[in-house]
Amino acid sequence: MRKVFALLSVLFLVLGLNVGAAYASLPDASENQEKPIVVCTTTVLGSTVQELAGENVEVTVFVQPGICPAFYDIKPGDLYSLEKAAVVFYHGFEYKMWLKGMLESTGSKAAAVKISGNWNTPEGAKNYVNQIAAALKEHVGLDVSAKAAEMISEIDKVAGEIKSEAEALGVSEVNIICMEWQKPFVSWVGFNVVASYGPPETLPAGKAAELASKAKAESVKLIIDNLQSGTGFGASLSSEVGAVHVVLTNFPGAIPGTESLPKLLKYNAERLFKAVEQAKYAEDLRGQISSLEGQLTLFEVATIILAAVVVIEGVVLYARKR
Structure with missing residues (x-):
């Protein structure tokens, strides 16, 4: 009888280890979660989101960088991305042109975040970084403050180099x-x-x-x-x-x-x-x-x-x- 109990104990132990190993090998539920989709109307916004959030989000950019946003042609894939998006970043000038109609036609529930102003100066670029970082935290739950600080530091460095060269010339x-x-x-x-x-x-x-x-x-x-x-x-x-x-x-x-x-x-x-x-x-x-x-x-x-x-x-x- 004791031998039977001993054999059963060993059997249950082996089964327990196997079940535990099998459970451990299963993918984490969080790994199967889809990344939040972040839609950006231009690469000004998209490149900044990508640099700040990295692999934590899926970025979709509507307007290709070589053309003026006024000449953007709506694509079916963009409508799908907009429908599934968690947040949409836009400048403002494109809203009446085509973005408003896209939002209405898809019934998108995405948070529409306007980031306006010049971006082609150091101060303007830093303003974009700060606003986008704050919006990512509010609407996607991502704290990218450390990366934002790195970007701002890089902008300041580039700005200093530009000013020095400009003065020399x-x-x-x-x-x-x-x-x-x-x-x-x-x-x-x-x-x-x-x-x-x-x-x-x-x-x-x-x-x-x-x-x-x-x-x-x-x-x-x-x-x-x-x-x-x-x-x-x-x-x-x-x-x-x-x-x-x-x-x-x-x-x-x-x-x-x-x-x-x-x-x-x-x-x-x-x-x-x-x-x-x-x-x-x-x-x-x-x-x-x-x-x-x-x-x-x-x-x-x-x-x-x-x-x-x-x-x-x-x-x-x-x-x-x-």
Whole structure:
């Protein structure tokens, strides 16, 4: 009898261990939970959410970075994401254009969070980081304050580097004309903005001639375009007035190396600084050409005078011989 009890005890022990091992091998219920879907209208918002929240959320971005949000075409997959989303981040300008209709048509219960203002300056970028971090905590339950602090520190570092380079190049003495959506950043860097222009398709007749006249009068060195607004207008204007054409981007990810707000700021600044160096080189080259032309003119004058002297001396000698 004792042997039977002993065998039963061993059997139950083995079964218990096996059940425990099997239970332990089952995936945690939390691992099977779907990640909250966060919808962002642009890569400005999407890249910031991704950097702050990482793998804790599933980010869907509606507008591709290379185009203006006004030209966004609604896709069925975006409607599905909106229907399932926990939160939707938007700027404000796109709400009446298409976002409001999408929210109404899907019956989405997502919290719609407006993050407005400029993002292409260091202060604007930090404002976006702080607002998005607060919204993620409120609506998704994610505390990303540590990551937000890292991002803000990185933005401050990039801003310091940009300002140092700008001062070294003396950009405050460089007159420029730019697309108005790049004006906040260009002004922050320190350039002297003498004029700006809106989207090319909205410009009135005669605006190009007005800007060309202004550029020549103010010795404008750079014409700065916004990639997402088109680059043809700035290219034509810069060619007409002899300025350097620069194309900046307003949305992360449109160009390699601009995947986040800090990288976007750095990229745009580098484009501007290279353009300043080009403008200075071109100006020096024109000065050298002008100097050579002046020397050539003097040489031509001297040659004419010398020829005249020779002729006169010849006439005098001829007269004496007679």
